[in-house]
Amino acid sequence: MIVPFGHVLMLAGMLFLLGVFCTLTRRNLVMIILGVEVMLNAAAIAFVGAALHWQSLEGQAFVLFIMAIAATEVSVGLALIVYAYRRSGSFDPSSCNLLR
Amino acid sequence: MIPFQAEDAIHMTVILATLTPLVAFLLIMLGTRARKNLSAGLSLGAIAISFGCSLLLLARLWNVREPLEYSTRWVALNRMEIPFGFLLDPVSLLMLSIVTLICLLVQVYSLGYMAGDPGFSRYYAFMSLFAWAMTSLVLSSSLLQLFIFWELVGLSSYLLIGFWYEKFSATQAGKKAFVMTRAGDVSFLLGLILVLVHVGNPAILEMNSLDSAGLMPSGILTFAALLIFGGIVGKSAQFPLMTWLPDAMEGPTPVSALLHSATMVAAGVYLFARLFPFFALSPTAMGIFLFIGTVSMILASTMAMVARDIKQVWAYSTISQLGFMIMGLAAGGYFAGVFHLTTHAGFKALLFLCSGVFIHTWHTNDIFELGKGGARRLKIPVIALVVAAGALAGLPPFSGFFSKEAILAALALSSHPVWLAAGLLGVFLTAYYAFRVLCILLFPPSAGEEPSGPVGGLAPAPKGSRQEGSSRTFIWPLIILAFLTLLLGFFQGPLQHFLLGEGKALLVDHGEQAGWLPFTALFLSLAGVGLAWAEFGRCGAARLSFVERIPFLRELFSRRWYLDHFYHFFVDRIVDRGFSKLFAQNDNRVIDGSIEAVSRGTLEAGRFLAFLQSGMIQYRLLVSFAVMVLLSLYFFYRDSGGF
Amino acid sequence: MIFYLTGGLIVASTAMAITRRHMVHAVIYLLFSFFGTAILFYLLGAPLLAALWVIIYAGAIMVLFLFVVMMIRTDATEEVMFPLNQWLPAAIFGAIYMAVGAAVVLMTPGTEVALPLMAGSPREFALYVFQNHWLSIEIVSLLLLVALVGAMSLGRGKGRDRTEDEA
Structure with a gap:
C-alpha cells in the first residue's frame, strides 16, 4: 500500500463536500438525508486512514460507531420523512414549517 | 479508582437503587399502560426498592470517610479522559435518601390524587423516569455524566409540568420551563467544556481536588465557575431565570411537590454543594453567587407576599429558600446549605401535599376561596400545614429553625454585614408570607365583613365531597413528612458529623461569636407571624397586607417585578419582530429601490436573510456550515501565522 | 493504483448520485459509491469494517432508502433543481472549505509519506x-x-x- 495519508484525506474532503452540497442544495428531504450519509461516509474514510497513519485501532473502532449512528439516523429520519410526507404530501423541506 | 466488580455488594446495591425506576418506566411504557393498578404498583415497587437500597447504603457507609468511586472509562482521547460511574460520598448518599424518600411518598400520595385521571399510567411512567434521572444525577461520578442526567431531569419535568397537555396553559408552562432551564444549561455546558479543556478530566473528585487550581488560571477558573453557576441559576430558578417556576404550577400538585422539594430545583443547589471545593477556589465567583442568591431570595419573598394562588405562594417561597441555600453555601457554610436543602425538601413537600389536599377537595387554588370553603375542617392536613409553615418560618422546634440558624451563622461570618441583614430580612418576610396564607386559610371572615377589593370576584367553590380529603393515601405521607419535619432538626449534630467528618475543621462555628443571632432571628420570625396575624388572623382584621395598601408595591410584586414582561418584550419585539422586520425591510428596499446598480448578489443576500427567518431547515444548515468553514479558516490563519 | 481507481469511482458515482432527479437512480449510484468505500477499507487494512460496510450500509441502509423511495411514489419532476439562492452560498463556502482543507493537508508534514501497512x-x-x-x-x-x-x-x-x- 503506497498511498500517502494526504491523498486519503483529500478524497474524504471531496466526498464530504459533495455530501454538504447535496444536503444544502437539493429541495428534497430524502436527498438531504442521502447527503448526510455521504458525509458520514467521508468521515469514515478519514478515520480508517488515520487509523493506518497512527497505527492504532482507535480509528477503526470509531467507524463502527459511525455505522451505528448512521443506521439510527437513517431509520428515524426516514420514518420522520414518511410521516411528513403523509401530512403535507410533498418532500419539499419548505413545506415543513409548522413551527414557523 | 476501583474497577467494576459485580460481586461487590455495595456496588450491586447502587445499581439496584438507580436502575429499578428505569426498568419500571420501560415496563410501563412498553407493556402495562393499559392496566392502571399494575403500572402504579410497578412504579411504587421500584421506588420502594430504590429507597430501601439507599437506606442500606446510608447505614453501611455511615462511618466511611473516604468517598467511594466506582467508575470505568467511557472515552479516552490522548489527553482527555471521561469516566463513567458512581460516586458515593456523604452528600450524594444523603441526597439519594431524600430523593427516594420524597419520590416514594409523593407516589403514594398520587395514588389518591391522580385516581381516575385518564393518563394515570403515563403519570406513573414519567414519575419513574424522573426518579431514575434524579437518582442517577445524584450518584454521578463525573460532571459530564451529571450533565446528561441533568438534561433528563429537565425533560421529565417538562413532561410532568405539561402533563395535562389538553390544557393550553399547561403546555405553555412546560415549554417555558424547558426553554428557560435550557438557557442555563447552555452556559453549564460551556463551563463544562472549559473545565474539560483545562483539567482534562471532568470527574468530580478530580475537579474538587486542589490540583485543578494549578491547571487553570484564576481568571478562567472564575469564568468556568460562573458558567457552571449559570446552569444552577436556570435549574434552581434563581434571579434572573426565575419566572418559569411559578408557571410550572400548572402540573398536578404532587408533581409540584416533587419538583420543588427534592428533585428538579434541588438539583441546582446539589450541584453547587457537589462542586463546593471547586467553586470555593474562586472568591470572586462566590461573591457573585452570594449576590444572586440574596437578590432572588428577597425578590421571591416579596412576590410571595401578594400572591393569591396557594401553590404560587409556595413556588415563590421555594425560590426564596433556594436563594437562601445558595447564600449559605456561597458564604462558606457548606454544611448549612446542605442541611437546609435537606430540611427544606421535607417541609416543602409537606406544604405542597397539604395544599394538594385542599385543592383536590375544593377545586380552587385561591387561598381566600379555600378559607371560605372551610379548609380548617380538614384536621390532619391543617395540622401538617401548620407544622410545615412553622418550619418554613423558622420557628423552633421545627427543622427549618435549625437549618436557618446554621445559614445565618454562616452569613454572620461573611465579609460584609449587608448579607446578614438581608438574611434576617428574608427570615422576617418568610415568616410573614407563610403565616399570611395560614391565617387566611384558618380564620376566614364571616360572610358579612367581606372586604372590598380584589377578594370578591370569584365564583364560590363547589362544595365537593368533604370526605375525599381524608382518604388514607393522602394522610400517611402527610403524617410521615410532618414527623420528619419535627424531628429532623434534632439530627443536626449527627448529620454534621456525617457530612464533614471529625478530622476536618467545622466551617461553621456556632455559638460564640453570634450568641445574639438565634434570638434576633427568632424574634424576627415571631414578628412576621405577629404581623400576619394582626392583618389577617384576628377578628375584624382588614385582611389587607401592608404591601397591598401601597398600590405601587402591590403592582410591582404581583407582576413579578415585570420580569416576565421584559422577557416577552425581548423575545417578541427585539428578536422576532425586530430582526425579521430588518430583513424584510432590506428585502423591500432592494427590490423596490429600483436601483439597478445594486447587484443581484445583494438582492439574493437580502432575500437570503429574510429566508433565514422562514423556518426552513436548509438555511440553518447552511449557516452552520458557513460558520464551520469560517472557523476553520480562522484557525488555519492563526496556526499558520498567515500566509 | 487500485486506490486511485476506487477513489475515482467513489467520487464519480457520488457526484452522479447527488445530481439525479430521480431518487431511485440516486440511491443506486450511491450504492456503487459505498461498494467502492468498502474496497477502500479493505485496502487500508480494515477487512472487518469492509465486510460490515457492505452488509450494513449497502445492504441495510441503502435498501431502507430504496424501500421508502419506492413506497412513496412521487413524480420527482416537481423539484426545483439547485435553486440559486441555495446553490450559490453553498458553492462559495464549499470552495473556501476545499481550499483550506487542501492547504492544511499540504502544509502538514508527514502526510506525503506513504502509509504503512497494518x-x-x-x-x-x-x-x-x-x-x-x-x-x-x-x-x-x-x-x-x-x-x-x-x-x-x-x-x-x-x-x-x-x-x-x-x-
Whole structure:
C-alpha cells in the first residue's frame, strides 16, 4: 500500500463536500438525508486512514460507531420523512414549517 | 479508582437503587399502560426498592470517610479522559435518601390524587423516569455524566409540568420551563467544556481536588465557575431565570411537590454543594453567587407576599429558600446549605401535599376561596400545614429553625454585614408570607365583613365531597413528612458529623461569636407571624397586607417585578419582530429601490436573510456550515501565522 | 493504483448520485459509491469494517432508502433543481472549505509519506473494541433500540397518536 495519508484525506474532503452540497442544495428531504450519509461516509474514510497513519485501532473502532449512528439516523429520519410526507404530501423541506 | 466488580455488594446495591425506576418506566411504557393498578404498583415497587437500597447504603457507609468511586472509562482521547460511574460520598448518599424518600411518598400520595385521571399510567411512567434521572444525577461520578442526567431531569419535568397537555396553559408552562432551564444549561455546558479543556478530566473528585487550581488560571477558573453557576441559576430558578417556576404550577400538585422539594430545583443547589471545593477556589465567583442568591431570595419573598394562588405562594417561597441555600453555601457554610436543602425538601413537600389536599377537595387554588370553603375542617392536613409553615418560618422546634440558624451563622461570618441583614430580612418576610396564607386559610371572615377589593370576584367553590380529603393515601405521607419535619432538626449534630467528618475543621462555628443571632432571628420570625396575624388572623382584621395598601408595591410584586414582561418584550419585539422586520425591510428596499446598480448578489443576500427567518431547515444548515468553514479558516490563519 | 481507481469511482458515482432527479437512480449510484468505500477499507487494512460496510450500509441502509423511495411514489419532476439562492452560498463556502482543507493537508508534514501497512484482523479488532469501548458499545446498542422504538411509533401513522390515554 503506497498511498500517502494526504491523498486519503483529500478524497474524504471531496466526498464530504459533495455530501454538504447535496444536503444544502437539493429541495428534497430524502436527498438531504442521502447527503448526510455521504458525509458520514467521508468521515469514515478519514478515520480508517488515520487509523493506518497512527497505527492504532482507535480509528477503526470509531467507524463502527459511525455505522451505528448512521443506521439510527437513517431509520428515524426516514420514518420522520414518511410521516411528513403523509401530512403535507410533498418532500419539499419548505413545506415543513409548522413551527414557523 | 476501583474497577467494576459485580460481586461487590455495595456496588450491586447502587445499581439496584438507580436502575429499578428505569426498568419500571420501560415496563410501563412498553407493556402495562393499559392496566392502571399494575403500572402504579410497578412504579411504587421500584421506588420502594430504590429507597430501601439507599437506606442500606446510608447505614453501611455511615462511618466511611473516604468517598467511594466506582467508575470505568467511557472515552479516552490522548489527553482527555471521561469516566463513567458512581460516586458515593456523604452528600450524594444523603441526597439519594431524600430523593427516594420524597419520590416514594409523593407516589403514594398520587395514588389518591391522580385516581381516575385518564393518563394515570403515563403519570406513573414519567414519575419513574424522573426518579431514575434524579437518582442517577445524584450518584454521578463525573460532571459530564451529571450533565446528561441533568438534561433528563429537565425533560421529565417538562413532561410532568405539561402533563395535562389538553390544557393550553399547561403546555405553555412546560415549554417555558424547558426553554428557560435550557438557557442555563447552555452556559453549564460551556463551563463544562472549559473545565474539560483545562483539567482534562471532568470527574468530580478530580475537579474538587486542589490540583485543578494549578491547571487553570484564576481568571478562567472564575469564568468556568460562573458558567457552571449559570446552569444552577436556570435549574434552581434563581434571579434572573426565575419566572418559569411559578408557571410550572400548572402540573398536578404532587408533581409540584416533587419538583420543588427534592428533585428538579434541588438539583441546582446539589450541584453547587457537589462542586463546593471547586467553586470555593474562586472568591470572586462566590461573591457573585452570594449576590444572586440574596437578590432572588428577597425578590421571591416579596412576590410571595401578594400572591393569591396557594401553590404560587409556595413556588415563590421555594425560590426564596433556594436563594437562601445558595447564600449559605456561597458564604462558606457548606454544611448549612446542605442541611437546609435537606430540611427544606421535607417541609416543602409537606406544604405542597397539604395544599394538594385542599385543592383536590375544593377545586380552587385561591387561598381566600379555600378559607371560605372551610379548609380548617380538614384536621390532619391543617395540622401538617401548620407544622410545615412553622418550619418554613423558622420557628423552633421545627427543622427549618435549625437549618436557618446554621445559614445565618454562616452569613454572620461573611465579609460584609449587608448579607446578614438581608438574611434576617428574608427570615422576617418568610415568616410573614407563610403565616399570611395560614391565617387566611384558618380564620376566614364571616360572610358579612367581606372586604372590598380584589377578594370578591370569584365564583364560590363547589362544595365537593368533604370526605375525599381524608382518604388514607393522602394522610400517611402527610403524617410521615410532618414527623420528619419535627424531628429532623434534632439530627443536626449527627448529620454534621456525617457530612464533614471529625478530622476536618467545622466551617461553621456556632455559638460564640453570634450568641445574639438565634434570638434576633427568632424574634424576627415571631414578628412576621405577629404581623400576619394582626392583618389577617384576628377578628375584624382588614385582611389587607401592608404591601397591598401601597398600590405601587402591590403592582410591582404581583407582576413579578415585570420580569416576565421584559422577557416577552425581548423575545417578541427585539428578536422576532425586530430582526425579521430588518430583513424584510432590506428585502423591500432592494427590490423596490429600483436601483439597478445594486447587484443581484445583494438582492439574493437580502432575500437570503429574510429566508433565514422562514423556518426552513436548509438555511440553518447552511449557516452552520458557513460558520464551520469560517472557523476553520480562522484557525488555519492563526496556526499558520498567515500566509 | 487500485486506490486511485476506487477513489475515482467513489467520487464519480457520488457526484452522479447527488445530481439525479430521480431518487431511485440516486440511491443506486450511491450504492456503487459505498461498494467502492468498502474496497477502500479493505485496502487500508480494515477487512472487518469492509465486510460490515457492505452488509450494513449497502445492504441495510441503502435498501431502507430504496424501500421508502419506492413506497412513496412521487413524480420527482416537481423539484426545483439547485435553486440559486441555495446553490450559490453553498458553492462559495464549499470552495473556501476545499481550499483550506487542501492547504492544511499540504502544509502538514508527514502526510506525503506513504502509509504503512497494518493488519487489523477481525480478531484483533474485536478484542480491541471490547476491551476499550465496551461501555460505548452498550450505549450505542441502547441508542439503536431507542431508534427502533421511535421509528415504529412514528410509523404507526396518524390515526393512532391520540389514543394513548384511552386505556
